Structures are given as C-alpha cells and as structure tokens.
C-alpha cells in the first residue's frame with residue numbers, strides 16, 4: 135500500500151458528485167488538513183475514516199462551505215464550489231447530518247422543514263400549505279413521521295430522517311452522515327442502513343463518517359483514510375481487509391482488541407454500588423443489582439430498555455420515583471449530580487456536548503471540574519496538584535492537545551471524550567458509571583480508554599458500563615440486560631456474542 139497525497143485521477147466519464155482537491159487548513163499552529171484530496175462518485179457510499187484528530191470534521195466543514203480552505207478547492211459535479219456566503223447554493227449541493235441536531239426543538243416537524251423559506255404563498259405563512267408540502271416531502275422520501283409532531287419529541291432516528299429529507303428538499307443529492315449510528319441501538323441501525331440503501335437507489339450519495347469499522351464494511355462501497363491531516367488511501371472496501379484498514383489509520387500494524395484476562399473481584403467484598411428497587415415511573419421499575427469494588431458490570435439493552443435512564447438516576451441527573459441507590463453502604467439521600475459526586479460516583483455521560491464539557495474552558499479546567507469539592511477546608515485546588523492531575527490525565531489517556539491551557543472546543547471529538555474521562559476519574563471515585571464510553575473514539579484510542587477503565591477497576595473502583603457495544607462490554611465480569619424497563623437476563627463472562635445481542639434486542 136503506497137501513500138499518496140491525493141487520490142489518483144479517475145478515468146470514469148462522469149465527474150465526482152463532490153471533490154476536494156489539494157485542500158489545506160490550519161488553525162493557528164495546528165495543521166488540520168495537509169493537501170488532502172477526496173473524490174466521491176455518485177451512487178457510491180463513501181466512508182471517511184481516521185483516528186481522532188485526523189481532520190475528518192475539518193474536511194466536512196470545508197465540503198459544506200462552513201469554512202474556507204486555506205489552499206485547494208472543492209468541486210461539485212466538476213463545478214467550482216459556490217462563494218462561501220451563498221448559503222442557498224451550498225444547500226442545493228451538499229448537507230451534513232451531524233450527531234448534534236440542527237432541528238429546532240420548539241418547532242413542529244413541518245415548521246422545521248419549511249420555515250424561513252420563500253415560495254409558500256406570500257409573507258404570511260400559510261400553515262395549511264406548509265403542512266401539506268411537508269407531508270408531501272416526507273412521503274416522497276418515506277419518512278414515517280407526523281408533520282405536526284413537535285421536533286423535541288422525535289427519536290434520534292426520526293430526527294436524522296427529517297434532517298435528510300430537509301436537505302433533499304433543497305436539492306442536495308450528496309449527504310454527509312457524521313457518526314449517524316452513535317446514538318442508535320442495533321435495530322435502529324439496521325433500519326437506518328435500510329434507508330440509506332433505499333435513498334441510494336433514488337439517486338442520493340452518502341459520505342459516511344464512523345469509527346465503527348464494521349459499519350463501514352457493511353454499508354460503504356469505498357473508503358478513504360486520513361491520518362495526521364493527510365490522505366493515506368482511497369480504495370473499494372472490498373479490496374481492503376480490516377487489519378490493513380486499521381494499519382492505514384494508525385500507521386502501524388496492530389492487533390484487534392481482545393478481552394484481557396482480569397483478576398476476578400472478591401465475591402465476598404461489600405458492594406460499592408447497590409440499587410434497591412430503583413424505579414422511575416414510565417422508564418424502569420424495581421431495578422436491583424450490586425457492583426463490588428474491582429468489579430466491572432455491563433448494563434445493556436435496546437433504545438427503550440431504560441438502561442441509560444437507570445444510569446442517569448444513579449448519578450443524580452434524574453430523580454428516582456422510588457427505591458434507593460447506596461454507595462459503599464450509604465444511602466444517597468438527596469438527588470442531583472453534586473450529591474452523587476460527593477458520595478464517590480464518577481460519571482461519563484452519554485452526550486459530552488450537553489453534560490460533559492464546558493466548551494469555553496481549557497482542557498485543564500475541564501479535566502479538574504469535579505475536583506475542588508474534595509479539598510475540604512483548604513478550599514481551592516493548588517496549582518501543583520492540579521497540574522499533576524492534568525499532566526497524568528493527558529499522558530494516561532493520550533489526549534492530543536497543544537497544551538493543558540488549550541480550549542477544549544478546539545480539540546477533535548474523540549479527544550474531547552478523553553477529557554470527559556479525565557474529569558470522571560479526577561476524584562478517584564469509588565464507583566464509576568460510564569454511558570457509551572467509547573462513542574466517537576477511534577479504534578486505537580478505544581483500546582487506550584478501555585485499558586484505563588480496566589486499570590481503574592483493578593485498583594478497586596466498582597465500574598458500571600452502560601453500552602450495547604460488544605467491545606465496551608468485553609472486559610465486564612457480567613452483563614445485565616434490560617428490556618422495557620426491567621432487568622431481564624444476566625450473562626457471566628464468556629457469554630456468546632450472538633446470544634447477548636439477541637437479548638439486547640429483546641429476543642432472548
């Protein structure tokens with residue numbers, strides 16, 4: 135496999151639906167893209183993969199006209215991209231559906247689709263026309279959503295479909311999906327892939343960004359790998375084995391992750407975390423389990439299983455209707471995240487954008503946000519202690535940042551997730567609760583993070599991993615599966631993957 139600065143010229147007659155040619159982008163001293171090329175052909179689904187910080191999101195912002203390249207250019211169907219200010223022209227060529235919604239929750243689906251657009255019959259909005267047009271649009275693309283639904287009530291899956299339909303209504307036939315499966319469960323992912331295939335036959339081309347390489351193999355025809363701001367290769371996925379793909383991403387040959395043998399935690403130790411008949415009406419009922427010091431327990435289940443809600447109740451971001459949470463034998467009396475933190479619970483939330491980080495603050499400040507409460511009578515955290523904590527976190531978690539003082543919003547998505555980890559671990563918690571801990575994290579960083587979780591457990595922390603990712607669950611001593619708000623099955627280490635997946639989908 136030879137490395138090239140850009141893909142080779144293509145001999146097919148039709149120009150690519152989207153193309154980046156010799157694109158360079160700098161942020162201060164950081165070279166985010168170094169003369170990269172990308173050529174996406176109509177009718178193909180193209181994957182863009184690379185380690186955290188490789189430059190994928192930067193290229194997306196250039197391909198969608200949100201940022202201009204410093205050098206190089208973008209073309210659509212062989213034509214130069216429009217001027218940056220001409221938003222309508224960009225919208226008619228390309229759209230990106232982000233993990234983070236661009237839908238306005240307060241508005242209905244119809245309003246989200248059509249508000250602010252010309253051509254709905256004069257200045258006064260004709261609601262009936264708007265709804266009819268919205269219905270027609272969603273019918274054309276088979277999106278099963280009532281146009282009167284308030285957008286906030288949409289599931290992630292339906293929200294993504296509405297965003298895709300909206301992009302198509304502007305005329306775009308090239309759509310970038312940025313980690314579209316990150317918040318979906320197994321059955322929703324299957325449905326999404328079905329929709330992608332249908333839309334493809336209707337003339338839509340996708341650029342698919344994902345850290346899940348299996349998904350790349352399942353849904354994509356071509357793959358482009360970026361590494362350290364450079365284009366490494368473009369190839370049909372069928373021609374590239376998984377080990378080769380990982381080697382291209384990491385620049386070295388690497389073994390795929392395997393479960394690492396761990397000491398079994400002491401079965402007689404008193405539980406560090408104990409749930410007693412924990413209930414939140416409408417979400418989950420009578421959930422009871424224990425996690426011992428040094429034990430790793432997985433909590434899995436599909437979208438409506440209640441597993442995330444249980445975890446968020448343990449960490450105090452939801453209030454239980456009944457039942458209790460005990461940490462090291464002490465019942466949590468008040469709810470709220472501060473009480474949970476003070477009781478010794480560390481937490482990696484599901485969504486780092488909403489709950490994880492303060493974007494305006496530095497890496498160091500974010501990583502130590504949880505700590506001052508622990509310093510008791512001395513009040514403020516000493517600079518030295520803080521610096522040591524931060525340095526250890528940056529090294530231990532392999533956070534790619536220019537310096538501890540760098541703004542966290544300047545880090546790539548995967549590196550932001552590592553800062554969230556640092557914050558959760560900074561208090562040396564007795565109980566660590568992780569929700570989808572490796573979302574948005576590249577293969578190699580995933581290994582680093584999972585090793586950190588293992589080490590944390592080995593040092594005596596009780597770990598609860600809430601995830602449906604087999605890789606996340608691999609090190610767990612047991613996995614509890616929830617279905618429709620109830621604990622259904624428990625699997626001891628050594629489970630059969632297919633059996634576990636079937637159980638998570640409610641089929642066991």
Ligand SMILES: Nc1ncnc2c1ncn2[C@@H]1O[C@H](COP(=O)(O)OP(=O)(O)OP(=O)(O)O)[C@@H](O)[C@H]1O
Pocket residue numbers: 161162164165166184185186187188189190191192193543544545546547548549574576
């Ligand atoms: N606004 C910014 N200011 C400074 N540096 C930035 C900014 N945005 C991105 N970068 C840097 O550019 C590089 C590429 O980041 P980018 O977000 O494109 O990576 P990525 O491949 O999307 O990573 P991930 O998979 O983690 O999301 C990183 O080193 C990142 O820190």
